[in-house]
Amino acid sequence: MVLSGWFIALLSVAYLGLLFAVARFGDARADAGKSIISANVYALSLAVYCTSWTFYGSVGRATSGGLSFLTIYLGPTLMLLFVGVIIKMIRISKAQRITSIADFIASRYGKSQLLAGMVTIIAVIGVVPYIALQLKAMAASVDVLLEHSGRSGVWLGLDSTFLIAVILALFSILFGTRHLDATERHEGMVAAVAFESVVKLIAFMAVGLFVTYGMFGGLGDLFQRAAATADLGRLLQLDSSRAGTWTALIVLSGLAIVFLPRQFQIVVVENVDESHVKRAVWLFPLYLLLINIFVLPLALGGLLHFDGQGMNSDTFVLTLPLARGAESLALLAFIGGLSAATGMVIVETIALSTMVCNDLVMPWLLRSAWLQARHHQDLSGVLIGIRRVAIALIVLLGYIYFRAAGEAYALVGIGLISFAAVAQFAPAMFGGMYWKQGTRAGAVAGLSAGFVVWLYTLLLPSFAKSGWISSGFVEQGLFGIPWLKAQVLFGLGGMDEISHCLWWSMLANIGCYILVSLSSRPDAVEASQAERFVDVFRFDRRSAEARLWRGKASLGALVRLLERFLGAGRAQQQLALYARSRGVGDWHQLPVDAEFVHFAEAELAGAIGSASARVMVASVAEEEDLGLDEVLDILDEATQVRAYSRELETKQQALEAATSELREANERLREVDRMKDDFISTVTHELRTPLTSIRALSEMLHEDPRIDLTNRRRFLGIIVNETERLTRLINQILDMAKLESGQAEWTTGDVDIGAIARETMGSLEQLFCEKGVALEGDIPPTGPVVLADSDRLTQVLINLLSNAVKFVPAQTGRVHVRVGVDGNMVRVEVSDNGPGLTAEECDLIFEKFRQGGNTLTDKPQGTGLGLPISRQIIEYFGGKLWVESHPGEGANFIFTVPLPASEE
Amino acid sequence: MKRASPTRQRLAALGLLGVPLLTYPLLSLPGGSLWGIPAGYLYLFGVWAGLIGLAAWVAERRSK
Known part of the structure; x- marks a missing residue:
């Protein structure tokens, strides 16, 4: 009741209108610069591969061939995994402004019009059966629905297939050639195709679930009932006698996924971003897997349900729900099938019409007197017109094939004829991409x-x-x-x-x-194109491109050419864009050089194909024929220049590294130099102070003989003291220099540190007594033995003790020496109750010529070299020397010396 | 020359692995049925799903 002819027609038109709206939306967003083509949309649009063949035909195929229908989907899964091949194709097509597979092959082999025409003819003849398949499936599905409601599919004496063909043709024309600019991209179409892919998947899955779980008791039940009958049981097993066919079909479908004109259009030409391929590599196969899960269950369900009724197995998707009276589900399935068929017809006819227009009609038109007579007319409208006619003719051819041969084959059989045709492109395509000699x-x-x-x-x-x-x-x-x-x-x-x-x-x-x-x-153009294709990832475009074209052209003539084929508006827009990219404000001032000619040719190629574009540019520009040898020279040179520049780059990097190393070394040297200067000036200062006082006192004694004896003795005493200080200072400077240059002499042996500490304390007892300072020891009777130089260790201890006695207050001062073992180190502490040191001073006193106390007001009490020398000595033995102190709490000088390893 | 990206090479290796797994003679191995579902059906869809899963993992993994 629901399924009247008018209702079906209305529903179909409404659905097509929805697709149209999606496309409009996609185009509007593209024009606004906000493309809706994401990685997911791209992956889904690839599912234009799933046509009526998949939607209706696979089930039919499965009723006779069992699982062999799957090969058609396994091939594309495997092919897409070779992402490198696909990306190379996309890269070449973008660089060369490729508009179709015919354009790709023609462009590779020297922009040959002959080859472009051949590929177009093969593609059209090859794909016509495939379009017939869609018509046949649509007609069958309409017939099933109408028969169910008891009507006939004839209207005004025309059969339904013809009506469907007309509607599809009109819709394709509306869809693909709405724009007046005849460029290669159709974002709206891609969006619509992605949308219809989702619709057909949902429809098919719905029918699959309904039949498997609604009409039967699930997958297991279906398979078990099928296995019980001999005929159906055969379908469940893989038949190894057909191994050859299995492999052949995988190869064929793997090639078809890129070489069918509509697949090339979607996969390569409509690709907006190479990274989208990475999503498609798994999302599209996942789509294929989902749409195929219920194919075999549907086939078995149909065979079981309509046992012996001779139903057409290609329409099980519709007849099974109808058999249970699920009319709305049947309608959903019908919309899914319509979706699959229209998607295919639209993209296929648009791709083919571009090829027919650019590669068959244009070459002929460019030579015709008609075009010569209209020298200045805008031809972009003519281009669109040609494409519209081509779409109509291609669909008509499909209809004729359907009438002539459609009845003899099942759906899949027809489709495979087309697959075998487009597989013929494979050698020229792969050879062209990877073999320069082709x-x-x-x-x-x-x-x-x-x-x-x-x-x-x-x-x-x-x-x-x-x-x-x-x-x-x-x-x-x-x-x-x-x-x-x-x-x-x-x-x-x-x-x-x-x-x-x-x-x-x-x-x-x-x-x-x-x-x-x-x-x-090859001739010159072929050789250079071969280089551009095979080496697309490394071809240095700017340098070689400029030299591969030599001749004369006028700006006016080239611009007129662009305006004729692109339309004035678009031509101006592209020229302005190009001028901006070259940093020229007004395109009228553009230099007419090789680069500009290349730009013009590429723009034309986007509209009329590379072969025709080349002919058109040649017609207005006087190009010098470079000859094969010269072209090969230029290409070789470009390769060499590339190699040289890479070498240069690595050299430059090495040079930069060396320079920075040198700079660092220089910094270090300057630092050392500055330190040396500081050292010398400090040393000079330290030497001058005692010298000055010696000289002053000596002069006084020398010039004034009347100085009394007491003063004389006092002066001489000071002179002697200062001379001693001078001697000490010079000795220490020499010592320091020896230590620093590593020339000091060491006599290393077993040393009892406890004994050394006692000896040193004994020798300094007099000094402590004079000042009234208490010296205490906390030393084990037989002290730890280390491997060291006893004289040097004594020197360190004397230095520490004499420092301590200098800074503690007289009479109340106390100095404490402690010797002990801490882990594998001997630890010696010299603590006092002097004024203490600030945290900053704790570091500073180990620098050369830094003295404890205020050097500006007090008379210097040491040379400022004792601690640095002591630290050098201790570090030589592998130990550490440091001080722990706080202002007002005395200082604790500590050094460690490692115990010999054997004593642990 | 720019080196082929590791992701592309891994995907291509997956493709090369898929060819023997999805053609004869390996296809003649699964026989009989499991839980009432024919082994051939399970094998084909299983291997196919496995390939898709691995491809998704390789392709969508953040490259380090």
């Missing part, structure tokens, strides 16, 4: 050989099968020659027709490509 002649030879074999072994037999042409060449062989039988070529039997075609066509294709490439010589 030439145009080789590509032409390989493509034509492969195409002819495909035509003879696959396409023509499909016509023959439906009785449209005589089937003599299939059954008896061409001219009755048995080894020319179309599907048992040269007697090679025992394979299915797809594997048979793939084997022979690839042999012919690859063989001819390699053989002819090796025996032909």
Whole structure:
């Protein structure tokens, strides 16, 4: 009741309108510079791969081939994992402004119009069956729905398939060619495709769940009931006798995921960001997995439910829900199928129409008198017109194929014919990306050989099968020659027709490509394009590009050309952008050099394809023919320059490192130099003080003979003291210098530190008594023995004790010596009850010529070298010397000397 | 020349691993059924899901 023809038509139009709105939204956002194409949208848009074939056909395939339908989805999963190949394709296409797969191949082999045309023809002929498949599936689905409500699909004498074809064509035209600028990107379309991908996945999963869990008792129940019947049980097992077909289908589908014109369009041309590929590499396969989980259960469910009723297994997705009266679910499934078919037809026809326009019509148009006569007219409108007509014609061809051969095959069978056709692009594509020696002649030879074999072994037999042409060449062989039988070529039997075609066509294709490439010589343009493609990741564009074009051109002529094909508005916009990138304010002042010509050609290539763009630019610019040898020289030179500059870069880095090392060393030297200067000036100062007083007193004695004896004795006493101080100072400076330069002499032996401490205290007792200072010892009777120089250790102790006695107050002063063992170190402490030191002074007193007390007001009491020398000595023995003190609390000088290891 | 990124190489290795796993003769190994579901069906979807999971892990991992 619900399913009247009008209702279905209205629902379909409403859904298509929704898709249109999504596309409008996507375009509006793109124009506003806020692209909605994220990594997820990109990954989902790849699911345009899932057409009616997947939605209806897989189930049909599974009813006869079991799990073999999966190969079509495993191939793309594996192919996408080779991300490097995809990214290289994208990089090349961006650099060369590639608009289609025909453009890619033509551009690689010297921007050849011949090759572009060939690829276009192969693609159109090859893909027509695929479009027919969509029409057939749509027609079948409409018929199922109408039959259910008891109506016929004929309206005004036209069959429903034709109506569907017309609607799809109109919709594609509206969709892909709304913009007047004829550039390669369609963000709105990508958004709509991503949207419809979600719709068809939801629809298919819904039907799958309904059938598996609603009509049957789940996966296990379905499989068990199927296994009980002999016919169905066969479908559950993998059939190893078809191993060859399995592998062939994986190869075919792996190639199709990038080489089908619509896949190339979505994967490569519409890609906005290389990093999106990383998401697609798993998200798209995940999508494929989800949409395939219920295919086999649906097939089994259909076979079990309609046992022996002869239902078309390609429409189980619709007939199963209808059989249970679930009409709304059937409608959802219908929308899913519509979604799958429209998505495919839109993208495929847009991709093909671009190819037809740029690579078939333009070359012809550019030579025609019609175009010559309209020399100054804006042609961007003409371009759009050509594309619209092309879309209509391609859909019409699909309809004709459907009428001619559509009935003889199931859906998947038709699709595989197209897969085998686009697989013919593989040798020229891969060879072009990775093999510089591949030439145009080789590509032409390989493509034509492969195409002819495909035509003879696959396409023509499909016509023959439906009785449209005589089937003599299939059954008896061409001219009755048995080894020319179309599907048992040269007697090679025992394979299915797809594997048979793939084997022979690839042999012919690859063989001819390699053989002819090796025996032909590329021309100059080919050689330079080969370099740009194969070395896209390292091609130094600016340096080589400028030298690969030499000639004369006028700005006016080139700008007119751009305006003609891009439309005036867009041309001005691009020129302004380009001028800004070169730092020129007004594009009228742009220099007409190689770079500008390259820019103009690239812009044109985006609109009319690289081959036509080259012809157009050549028509207004006088280009000098560089010749192959010169081009190769330039390319080699570019490679060498690149190598040199890299070498230079590493040298420069090494140089910078060396420079900074030198700078550091220089800093250190200057620091040492400054220290030396300081040292000398301090030493000079220290020496001058006693010298000055000696000289002053000597002069007084010398000039005034009347000085009395008491004063004379006093003066002489001071002179003697000062001389001693001078001697001590000089001795210590010499000692210090020896220690620092490592020239000091050491006599190392076993030393009893306790004994040394007692001896030293004994020798200094007199000094302490004179000042009335108490000296106490806390020393074990047989002290720890260390490996050291006893004279030097005595020197350190004398220094510490004499320092202490200097600073403690007379009569009340106390100095305490303690010797002990702390871990594996001997610890010696000399503590006093003197004025103490501030934290800052604790560090400073170990610097040379720093004296304790206030040196400005008090008479210096030492040389300022004792502690630095002591520290050097202790450190030489592997110990440490430091002081612990607080102002007013006395000072505690501590040194440690390691015990010999054997005594631990 | 810029070196191929490790992520790309890992993904390609995964692809090379997938080829033998998803073609004959390995495909002729699973036979019979498990929990009423044919082993071939489980094997294909299992290996496929495994490949997708690994690819997701490699591709989405933050490169150090």
